[in-house]
Amino acid sequence: MTASSGTYVVARRLCATLLCNAVIVSSLAAQSGGGAWVSLPGSVRAAGLGGAGAALVGDAAAVFSNPAGIATIRHLAVEGGYAHVSDGSAVASGALALRAGRLSWGFGAAARDTAGALVRATDLLGLSSLVFRTSLFALGTSVKYVRETLAGTTVDAWAGDVGVAIAVFDLMAFGVGVQNIGGDLGGGARLTRRTRAGLTMNYVDPQGAYRLLTTLEGQWPSGGAGGAGGAGAALLVAGVEGGVVTRGVGIVGRLGYSGHSLATDPAPFSWGAGVELGRLHLDYAYRASGRGGGNSTHRFGMRWSP
Numbered sequence: 176m177t178a179s180s181g182t183y184v185v186a187r188r189l190c191a192t193l194l195c196n197a198v199i200v201s202s203l204a205a206q207s208g209g210g211a212w213v214s215l216p217g218s219v220r221a222a223g224l225g226g227a228g229a230a231l232v233g234d235a236a237a238v239f240s241n242p243a244g245i246a247t248i249r250h251l252a253v254e255g256g257y258a259h260v261s262d263g264s265a266v267a268s269g270a271l272a273l274r275a276g277r278l279s280w281g282f283g284a285a286a287r288d289t290a291g292a293l294v295r296a297t298d299l300l301g302l303s304s305l306v307f308r309t310s311l312f313a314l315g316t317s318v319k320y321v322r323e324t325l326a327g328t329t330v331d332a333w334a335g336d337v338g339v340a341i342a343v344f345d346l347m348a349f350g351v352g353v354q355n356i357g358g359d360l361g362g363g364a365r366l367t368r369r370t371r372a373g374l375t376m377n378y379v380d381p382q383g384a385y386r387l388l389t390t391l392e393g394q395w396p397s398g399g400a401g402g403a404g405g406a407g408a409a410l411l412v413a414g415v416e417g418g419v420v421t422r423g424v425g426i427v428g429r430l431g432y433s434g435h436s437l438a439t440d441p442a443p444f445s446w447g448a449g450v451e452l453g454r455l456h457l458d459y460a461y462r463a464s465g466r467g468g469g470n471s472t473h474r475f476g477m478r479w480s481p
Contacts, residue, residue, distance in 0.1 A: 215239070215266065215285070216460075219256045219476030223447020223460035224414025225431025227392040229373035230350035232342050234478055235270035238281040241352035241371065242304035242315030243340035245272040245281045249480060256476035261464060265291040279306040279315075287323075298323040302336070313340045321358065321366060334358035334366055345382070348375045370395040373412075386427050388416040410434035423453040429460070441469030454480050 216222035217239035221231055228240025235252035237244025245252070251273055258266040268285035281304035286296035299322045306315035317336040322329065338352030351372045358366030373392030379385045392412040411434045418427030429447040433440075447460035456478040464471045 215268075216474075218254060218268075218270075218478070219258075219447065219458040219460050219474045220416075220429070220449065220456075220478070222258075222462065222472075222474050223429035223431055223445060223449075223458065224390055224416060225412045225433040225445055227373055227390045227412045227414050227431065229338075229352050229371040229392050230340070230348045230375040230390055231373075232340055232348045232350065232375070233480075235272040235281065235480075236268070236283065236478075238270055238272065238283040238302060238304045238317060239268070239285075240354075241338035241340060241350045242281065242317040242336055243306055243313040243338040243352070244315075244350060245274070245279045245304065246306045246308040246313030246315065246340060247342050247348075248272050248274050248279065250274055252478070252480040254476065254478045256458075256474060258472055258474040259291070261471040262289070263291050264289045265293055267293050267296075277308050279308065279313075280304065281306070281317075297329065304336075311341055311343060313342070315339075319355075321360075323360075325360070325364065330360040330362075330364065332358045332360045332366055345380065346377055349373070350375075368397050370397075384419060384421050384425075386416060386418045386420060386425075390414045390416075418449070418451075420451045423451065425451045427451065441465045441471065447474075 216226040217228040218234055218236035221228040221240065228237065231237060232244040233247045235245065235254040254270045256268045264287060266285060266287045270281065270283040272279060272281040283302050285300040286293050287298035288296040300319065302317045302319035304315055304317040306313055315338050319334050321334065322331040334355045334357040336352060336354045338350065340348060340350040342348045354369045355366035356368060360366065371392060371394050373390060375388060375390040378387040393409065394412060395409045414429060414431035416427055416429045419425050427449045431445040432443055434443065442463040442465045445460060445462035447458060450457040458476040460474040462472050
């Protein structure tokens with residue numbers, strides 16, 4: 176057997192393994208409920224774009240939205256974020272992604288505390304992702320562990336995510352993912368399962384001096400059984416990002432819209448900005464409280480891809 180044919184066999188077996196994992200994880204449960212982590216945007220950048228993330232590829236925090244999104248990183252990507260919510264709670268998150276040839280591996284973690292003191296965080300999330308990529312197509316799976324407090328009781332669950340992404344150079348990307356497959360919290364409660372499909376378009380060369388990007392995403396949450404937070408109707412998420420970057424330094428602005436899934440959701444519009452410093456990106460996003468409830472949120476983040 177030649178080296179090239181051996182590489183082909185390994186790639187074919189790996190792809191088959193990923194597909195089997197997706198089928199097995201998908202059959203774990205058809206029920207779903209809620210979960211503190213389901214509705215959180217994957218990154219501060221995504222938050223500024225209304226929470227879209229299924230087709231935002233190339234950032235480490237894509238592991239939170241669509242594991243296949245990390246397939247387009249160059250070699251290494253690191254991301255961190257912090258969110259302060261008007262109810263006094265706080266959320267911190269971090270993600271790491273590595274690429275070696277056709278394989279990419281990602282890790283993400285997040286912690287939430289209702290008192291704002293993250294050292295005593297009661298809600299935790301950790302996940303690991305594996306992605307295989309061909310020239311344009313990427314397939315990824317994630318395994319996650321979630322711990323949260325429901326009605327004064329600490330519960331936990333294991334779940335899985337499955338995602339695909341098609342990236343056409345820097346022009347456009349299409350992504351589809353299913354989150355929280357499985358996720359039995361006990362007592363009939365489950366993490367809310369969410370299906371997402373999105374399309375991102377670049378209208379100018381992102382390597383040039385200008386930035387203009389739009390993303391459009393549909394989300395279909397399912398569940399409600401078990402009282403773990405419930406699920407709402409399907410919703411549309413849209414965002415636009417534009418700015419000027421000269422010699423690697425510049426600023427971009429973001430505006431996002433997210434249709435209401437629940438009556439108590441925050442305001443439908445969000446906005447944000449980013450400072451571009453070469454391969455270092457500093458991000459901010461804000462979403463106001465809604466008329467029917469919800470909390471306003473300030474988010475701060477950093478992305479780095481050497």
